[in-house]
Amino acid sequence: MSGIEGKVIAITGASSGIGQATALLLAERGAKVVLGARRPERLKALAARIEEAGGDAAWVRTDVTRKDDLSGLVRLARDRFGKLDTLVSNAGVGLISPLDDLRVEDWEEMIDVNLKGVLYGIAAALPVFREQGFGHFVNTVSTAGLRIVPLQSVYAGTKNAVRTISEGLRQEAGDSLRITVVSPGAVRTDFAERLDPAMRPQVDKLMEIGLSPDAVARAIAFAIEQPDGVDVGDIVVRPTAQG
Numbered sequence: 001m002s003g004i005e006g007k008v009i010a011i012t013g014a015s016s017g018i019g020q021a022t023a024l025l026l027a028e029r030g031a032k033v034v035l036g037a038r039r040p041e042r043l044k045a046l047a048a049r050i051e052e053a054g055g056d057a058a059w060v061r062t063d064v065t066r067k068d069d070l071s072g073l074v075r076l077a078r079d080r081f082g083k084l085d086t087l088v089s090n091a092g093v094g095l096i097s098p099l100d101d102l103r104v105e106d107w108e109e110m111i112d113v114n115l116k117g118v119l120y121g122i123a124a125a126l127p128v129f130r131e132q133g134f135g136h137f138v139n140t141v142s143t144a145g146l147r148i149v150p151l152q153s154v155y156a157g158t159k160n161a162v163r164t165i166s167e168g169l170r171q172e173a174g175d176s177l178r179i180t181v182v183s184p185g186a187v188r189t190d191f192a193e194r195l196d197p198a199m200r201p202q203v204d205k206l207m208e209i210g211l212s213p214d215a216v217a218r219a220i221a222f223a224i225e226q227p228d229g230v231d232v233g234d235i236v237v238r239p240t241a242q243g
Helices: 016-030 039-053 067-081 104-132 152-173 195-209 215-225
Strands: 008-012 032-037 058-059 086-089 137-139 178-184 234-237
Touching: 008 016, 008 067, 008 104, 016 032, 016 039, 016 058, 016 215, 032 039, 032 067, 039 058, 058 152, 067 104, 086 104, 104 137, 104 152, 137 152, 137 215, 152 178, 178 215, 215 234
Parallel strands: 008 032, 008 086, 032 058, 086 137, 137 178, 178 234
Antiparallel strands: none
C-alpha cells in the first residue's frame, strides 16, 4: 500500500501547472484530493477527470487572499472525507519587474497571494491538525529565493518569507506535524502569462529548459508518502541545465 493511499490532501492553485499535476498524481496513488483555485470551471473539469479515472475529488473556488476561502477549503475536506492529512499551499504569482518600475500593485499582489495566502492556509489547517494529532504542510516556494537575481526582488522576498515561516512552524510543530518546503526551479507553466511584454523574452528562454510540472508533483508526493515520524524538510527540484 502506498503511503499516499487514503490520505485527504487539499491543494491550492490546483487548476493548472504544478497544482494540477500534483492533484492528478496524488489521486492516481489513492489520495482523496480537495481542489482549490480561482477558476471554478477548471476545477470542475479536473475533478471530473479524476473521478472518471476512479479517484475521489472535491473542489471549491478558493482565492487564497481571502481567509474565509481557505477555511472553506479545509472545511470541505473534513465534511466530505472526515479529516485533512495534508495542505499543499501551491497558489502563487510571479510578477517580475525592475524595482525602478514601481509596480506597487504587483508587489502587493505577490505579498497577498504568495505570503498571506500561505499564512491563511496555516491559520485554517493548524487548529485542525492539532485537534487530529497529525497533519502535514507542504509549501511550494522557489529557487528564486535561493539565488537572488535582478527583476525578482519582491517575488524572491515573498518566497523567502514563506521559507522562514515554514522553518519557524517546523520548530513549533512538535512531533506530530510535518512541514515540507519544495523549491522548484524553471517549470513549464503559465508563469509568464501576465508579465510585461518586455519581460517575456527572458522568461520564455528559461522555459525552454523548464521542467514538466510532473517533476515537481513527484517531489511533493515523495514528501507526503514518507511514514509518520519522517519529516522531509526541504526539496529543491530544478532542470540540470539551470544555473
